[in-house]
Amino acid sequence: MICLAACVVACRHKDAVEGHDHDHGGITMDITAYSDDYEVYADVTPLAVGHESEWTLYVTRLEDFSPLTQVSLHVEMTVGGKRAGGEAVQTESAGIFHLHITPPAAGEAAVEFTLATADSTVHLMAERVPVFEDEHEAMHEADEMIDAHPMAVTFTKVQSWQTDFATALPEVKPMGQVIPVVAQVQSAPGDEMTVVAKAGGILRYVSGNLLEGSEVRKGTILAHILSDGLLDENLSVRLSAAKNDYEMAKQNYERAQSLVESRIVSQKEFLEYKNIFEKAKAEYENLQSGLSGGGVSVQVPMNGFVRGIYASNGDYVNVGQPVLQIVQNRDLVLRAEVPQRYAAMLPRVADACVENPVSREALALSDLGGRVLSYGKSVSPDNFMLPVTLAMKGSSDFPSGSFVNVWLKTAGGAPAVVVPKSALVEEQGQFFVFVQITPEKFEKQPVVVGVTDGKEVEILSGLDATQRIVTRGAVMVKLSKNTGTLDPHAGHVH
Numbered sequence: 001m002i003c004l005a006a007c008v009v010a011c012r013h014k015d016a017v018e019g020h021d022h023d024h025g026g027i028t029m030d031i032t033a034y035s036d037d038y039e040v041y042a043d044v045t046p047l048a049v050g051h052e053s054e055w056t057l058y059v060t061r062l063e064d065f066s067p068l069t070q071v072s073l074h075v076e077m078t079v080g081g082k083r084a085g086g087e088a089v090q091t092e093s094a095g096i097f098h099l100h101i102t103p104p105a106a107g108e109a110a111v112e113f114t115l116a117t118a119d120s121t122v123h124l125m126a127e128r129v130p131v132f133e134d135e136h137e138a139m140h141e142a143d144e145m146i147d148a149h150p151m152a153v154t155f156t157k158v159q160s161w162q163t164d165f166a167t168a169l170p171e172v173k174p175m176g177q178v179i180p181v182v183a184q185v186q187s188a189p190g191d192e193m194t195v196v197a198k199a200g201g202i203l204r205y206v207s208g209n210l211l212e213g214s215e216v217r218k219g220t221i222l223a224h225i226l227s228d229g230l231l232d233e234n235l236s237v238r239l240s241a242a243k244n245d246y247e248m249a250k251q252n253y254e255r256a257q258s259l260v261e262s263r264i265v266s267q268k269e270f271l272e273y274k275n276i277f278e279k280a281k282a283e284y285e286n287l288q289s290g291l292s293g294g295g296v297s298v299q300v301p302m303n304g305f306v307r308g309i310y311a312s313n314g315d316y317v318n319v320g321q322p323v324l325q326i327v328q329n330r331d332l333v334l335r336a337e338v339p340q341r342y343a344a345m346l347p348r349v350a351d352a353c354v355e356n357p358v359s360r361e362a363l364a365l366s367d368l369g370g371r372v373l374s375y376g377k378s379v380s381p382d383n384f385m386l387p388v389t390l391a392m393k394g395s396s397d398f399p400s401g402s403f404v405n406v407w408l409k410t411a412g413g414a415p416a417v418v419v420p421k422s423a424l425v426e427e428q429g430q431f432f433v434f435v436q437i438t439p440e441k442f443e444k445q446p447v448v449v450g451v452t453d454g455k456e457v458e459i460l461s462g463l464d465a466t467q468r469i470v471t472r473g474a475v476m477v478k479l480s481k482n483t484g485t486l487d488p489h490a491g492h493v494h
Contacts, residue, residue: 027045027046027139027142027143028043028044028045028046028142029044029045029046029047029129029142030042030043030044030438030439030440031044031111031126031127031129032126032127032438032439033111033113033124033125033126034062034124035115035122035123035124036062037061037062037063037122038059038060038061038062038068038115038122038124039058039059039060039062039439040057040058040059040060040073040113040115040124040126041057041058041060041157041438041439041440042055042056042057042058042075042111042113042126043055043056043057043058043440044056044129046132046135046138046139046141046142047103047109047129047130047131047132047138048103048131048132048133048134048135048137048138049103049104049105049106049131049132049133050102050103051102051103051135051138052100052101052102053100053101053102053103054098054099054100055075055088055098055099055100055101056096056097056098057073057075057088057096057097057098057099057113058095058096058097058157058439059071059073059095059097059115060095060157060160060161060439062166065160065161065165065166065167065472066095066161067093067094067095067096067157067161068094068095068115068117069094069095070117070118071115071116071117072087072115072116073087073088073090073097073113073114073115073116074086074087074088074113074114074116075088075099075101075111075112075113075114076111076112076114077101077103077104077109077110077111078109078110078111078112079103079104079105079106079107079108079109079110079131080104080105080106080107081105082104082105083104084101084102084103084104085099085101086099086100086101087099093158095157095161096157103131105131106131106132106133107130107131108128108129108130108131109128109129109130109131110125110126110128111125111126111128111129112124112125112126113125113126149437149441149443151443151444152437152441152442152443153434153441153442153443153444153477153478153480153481154440154441154480155440155441155442155476155477155480156440157439157440159476159480160439160473163473163476164472164473165470165472165473165476166470166471166472166473167436167439167468167469167470167471168420168468168469168471169465169466169467169468169469170417170418170419170459170463170464170465170467170469171417171418171419171456171465172415172416172417172418172465173415173416173418174412174413174414174415174416175413175416175418175450175451175453175456175458176348176409176410176411176412176413177345177348177409177410177413177451178407178408178409178410178451178452178453179338179342179345179349179407179408179410180405180406180407180408180454181336181337181338181388181405181406181407181408182336182403182404182405182406183334183335183336183354183388183390183403183404183405183406184334184335184336184401184402184403185332185333185334185398185399185400185401185402185403185404186332186333186334186335186400186401187307187327187328187329187331187332187333187400188330188331188332188333188391189333190331191304191327191328191329191330191331191332191394192307192325192326192327192328193301193302193304193325193326194322194324194325194326195222195298195299195300195301195322195323195324195325195326196320196321196322196323197225197296197298197311197317197318197319197320197321197323198225198296198298198319199225199296199319200225200316200317200318200319201225201226201296201316201317202225202226202314202315202316202317203223203224203225203298203311203312203313203314203315203316203317203323204223204224204225204226204313204314205222205223205313206221206222206223206224207222208313210222210306210309211306211309212306212307212308212309213305213306213307214305214306215304215305216300216303216304216305216306216326217300217303218300218301218302218303219299219300220299220300221297221298221299222298222299222300222324223297223298223323224296224297224298225296225297225298225317242280242283245280245283246277246280246281246283248280249273249276249277249279249280249281250277250280250281252273252276252277253273253274253276253277256269256270256273256274257270257273298323298324300326301326302326302328303328304326304327304328304329305326305327305328305329306324306325306326307325307326307327307400308324308325309323309324310322310323310324310325311323327400328394329394329395329396329399329400330393330394331391331392331393331394332391332392332393332394332395332398332400333373333389333390333391334354334370334389334390334391334392334404334406335387335388335389335390336387336388336389336390336406336408337383337385337386337387337388338375338385338386338387338388338408339385339386340379340384340385340386342386343386345410346375346376346386346388347375348410348411348412349372349375349388349408349409349410349411350372350409350410350411351364351365351366351372351409351411352364352365352370352372352390352406352407352408352409353365353406353407353409353453353454353455354368354370354390354392354404354405354406355404355405355406355454356397356398356404357397357398357402357404358397359397362405362407362421362453362454362455363455364455365390365392368392368393368395369392369393370390370391370392370393371390371391372388372389372390373389373390373391374388374389375387375388375389376388388408390406405454407452407453407454407455409453416450416458416459416460417458417459417463417464417465418456418457418458418459419433419456419457419459419463419469419471420455420456420457420471420472421452421454421455421456421457422471422472422474423457423469423470423471423472423474424447424449424457424474425444425474425475425478430446431446431447431448431449432444432445432446432447433445433447433462433463433469433470433474434469434470434474434477434478435463435467435468435469436467436468436469436470442470442477444478444481445462445463445467446462447459447460447461447462447463448460448461448462
């Protein structure tokens with residue numbers, strides 16, 4: 001008897017330390033309310049008239065599923081025309097509050113939570129909860145509610161706050177048809193430029209650190225094309241000759257200009273001298289402006305990055321020969337090739353999802369600042385695939401020339417239950433979702449899946465649109481199940 005008494009005292013002491021000092025054998029009931037932005041979850045000892053009930057409340061911001069801080073929480077219970085409630089006191093732990101309420105009457109109670117933040121006040125209504133005349137009856141009813149879901153997995157609020165976790169209701173919307181393809185990332189036509197040699201000669205780079213991927217600025221001189229020592233196309237010789245021709249043409253033109261008024265030189269001859277002078281001047285100034293560092297300069301035409309280097313230091317280059325390619329990666333084009341069997345669907349392709357090759361997350365084309373540009377109407381003799389072209393904003397996660405997974409989506413279709421792909425858990429070829437029983441208990445439920453766009457999945461059967469499910473962190477809930485569930489009668493352990 002002495003040992004038994006010691007065990008009971010020890011158990012009651014443990015409950016007091018964890019904030020659950022009550023006389024109900026660890027049996028509690030759950031009350032939950034949602035707004036667009038917040039979740040309030042209350043773990044409550046059974047409600048009976050005249051008996052004080054202990055409330056432990058957890059307030060979650062749904063945007064990132066984190067505990068809400070810097071907030072006041074008021075709880076009001078209305079039953080039988082009578083009211084009871086008060087201001088919940090925040091504990092040392094963020095997002096956790098405590099409150100004691102004594103129900104004033106028996107019946108179906110309405111519970112309202114009022115959240116007051118620095119920016120707004122939000123009212124959340126929970127579903128009606130029963131208040132019993134007898135405390136024993138209240139405990140028995142709460143115990144039966146626990147036994148209704150013996151396979152439920154416990155995943156506490158503190159665990160969900162510490163991981164990438166979220167719950168939500170499934171969406172009901174048209175899914176349309178989906179065409180999975182692989183697309184190549186290319187620079188948009190206006191975002192790439194090839195720098196060519198403006199003269200023939202020996203290529204000399206200014207810096208030895210110019211490599212593919214180097215950032216360059218517009219107007220920067222990257223190299224010189226030298227012609228000294230060449231028998232043909234010696235730029236210094238051409239410049240000297242052009243200068244002599246220009247000076248001679250200038251003298252003849254100025255002399256003719258002074259004699260044309262006295263008609264010693266005819267108007268026709270004067271125009272011929274003028275034409276020769278202007279040609280010589282243009283050629284000389286063109287050569288003079290293009291020479292820099294003893295040769296013709298190779299300048300960057302726009303800000304960007306070096307994607308290709310086509311001539312090495314010391315190579316001889318001809319006029320018009322490609323030297324460098326500069327890209328901006330400001331706008332990108334995704335080019336995919338689709339089998340002919342999808343030809344009838346292509347006119348209805350209105351959107352797409354693109355997989356980020358770094359995070360492996362599928363993103364809507366609209367979220368990437370993109371759109372569908374065009375699709376092919378015919379095939380060529382050497383390629384029996386139909387091209388589809390998409391446009392999107394540039395990103396370092398999508399290097400030009402790489403390949404990405406794309407899901408082309410057609411418009412229309414019948415409404416369907418749709419869940420995020422991250423909500424699915426696969427076991428031996430069977431798909432499951434975790435349905436929320438309470439914000440701390442989840443039940444694994446098999447589903448039959450339909451098409452997927454890489455981001456969302458159509459559910460053909462097994463899930464109702466009113467069932468709240470785990471949309472992020474389903475794998476963590478599964479691991480929690482595999483490592484062993486807590487005794488549902490053991491109360492909360494945080």
